[in-house]
Amino acid sequence: MRRKKYLILSGVLLIFAFLATLFISSSDAGTRPNLYWGKSGKDVKVLQWKLQSWGYYKGRIDGVYGNSTVKAVKRLQVRNGIRADGVTGQRTWRALGLGSKATTVAANAPARKGAPRGVTNNKDLNLLSHLVHGEAEAEPYLGKVAVAAVILNRTQDSKFPKSVAGVVYQAGAFESVTNGRYNTTPSAEAKRAAQAAINGWDPAGGALYFWNPVTSTSKWIWSRKITLRIGKHVFGN
């Protein structure tokens, strides 16, 4: 009888351990705090600044959630179809483009004058930001811009696919795409770098290739002519 009791006990313990690991691994690290009247601090400042840059908030950015902040939040909520209670919850944060701590500034601000019609390069910005983050996160800002520029240069060259998606997802082209590191959320710097490349900045001077001379295992890549070195990457054609 005692054996059965201990069997059941160890089984229950195992189940608890399993559930605990599941719970820990799935907990969301870095969600924004819920803010309401009377709160103060850095998060309130971020909220006020974002509301001000979109024209909802006209007061001082003092980090104190007072009446004018409540009014501004309500205006935003009405505009975005959220219940206008003046409390900044997760939906309100997302409407501001500040869903989780990983993103600092929204890449796509919701339109006030109407949604952009036709073709935009928002989707290219997303693809490029992910690639820059996966391939060059440890590189200086200029190296990031150069990596993004290489992708765009490829779309213009006859040897490569014509679209950004075609270049990024070309089989075996980029290590971070192949091993999935590409799917992590890009840093703000990666986004800024991708945006600069889309706007036309090309520190790589037209280069079509980049690689890390220390870690690269491809013999073929060395047949390319190197034109520039930035950080740990060399660039070439």
Place this chain on the structure above:
Amino acid sequence: MKRRWIWPTLLSVLLIAGVGLGWWSYNEYKDKKQMETVLGNKYQYSFYGLLTKVENVEVLLAKGLVSSTSKQRTAVFSDLLYQSYSGQELLGQLPLDQNISSRTSKFLNQVGDYSYFLNKKLNSGGKLTAKDYNNLQQLHDRSIILNQRLSGIESKVGSGIITWNEIKQDTKKFNKSSKELKSGIGNIVKEMTEMPALIYDGPFSEHVSKMKPRGLTGKVISKSQALKIAKNFLDFTTTSDWSASYKGMNTGKIISYHIELKPKNDKTRVIYTDISKKGGYAVYMLDTRPIDNPKLTSEQARSEAYNFLSKKGLPKMISTFMIERNNIAVISFISMQNNVAIYPDQVKVQVALDNGRIVGFESSSYLLHHQKRTITKPSLSLAEAEKIISPKLNVTKRRLVIIPTEGKNEILCWEFVGDLGNDTFFVYINAKTGMEERILKLIKLPNGTLTM
């Protein structure tokens, strides 16, 4: 007596865990096999699609050589454009390393591009020249080779001699040694010899990639001169606590000194710039400082950009478009000559919206294209050109401009900006022939403004 329960309990726990693990890993294995099949099927789909398109390209190129009526020819070339571009897309889906697929990709791109160019020529009353026939013949010869090679691979894959997974592994080996590959895929690289220079007015013509910068006038400068120029290019009133250091040469499109500028009191701040070896021009400048609390209006940002350009000695430029993102305003400028706006001479400026200082500058387009141009008088008057455009367009602005063609040649056009409903369009009428050269639709963004 008391300890006899330990062993059986442990054993049963281990047994349960072992069975659980075994069941879980078998499921994982099944999933993996399933994924491999799905992926292999996708590769098959892309490969068979590619093969079909290449077969069609071979047939169409032959038809293009033989057909005599212009109507038939335009149909053939339109179809060629579709088949080759579609084939090139499918090629990009296959697990082939870029060094293996690049020749084929380039070939298909050039076929499509050349067909488009020939069609345009035929549509505006032109004829195929002996050179065109020669080019088509050469393209056709290569399409035969490509077709044969791909068919060879198909028979091996179709009869189960090799799977796509093995081809993937195969191509990785190709990087490390040039031994004969089992699939024969390496032969494509050897036998698809490059076309002799295919030159025409299209983006993939040889002359585009070999263009030399036209705007680099002046003497070759030394490294120390470049460092001085870099410091003077900064947008600060005093630059005495900034130091410039040389970081290497950039031997890309515009040969330049790659320079980093750092202030004495801030180790994290850095400004990058390339100064051209010939002429000492700033090719680009990028400041990396974070920008918060935007305060400037769009108008103020634009006037800061204008001031910067004139301070740094650039000729008078006019702004065309501005977009604000992440507290930075990016403004595009083009040059003017004899009251004609010149689009290929483009410069871009980034203005920080917190203090109005310039945090970015880009002039490679200007340096590649700028030159003193002889601008002939337009053969069509403004009124004559305006008659040509669609009466549906409500025209609001008109001027003479120079625009680049796809092959980087330049043509003088009348530019009309007009609205149709909620959309704004730019229509370009060739000032010599009256042809409608290009139509652009303006994409209105909430944070972008046209500033013509």
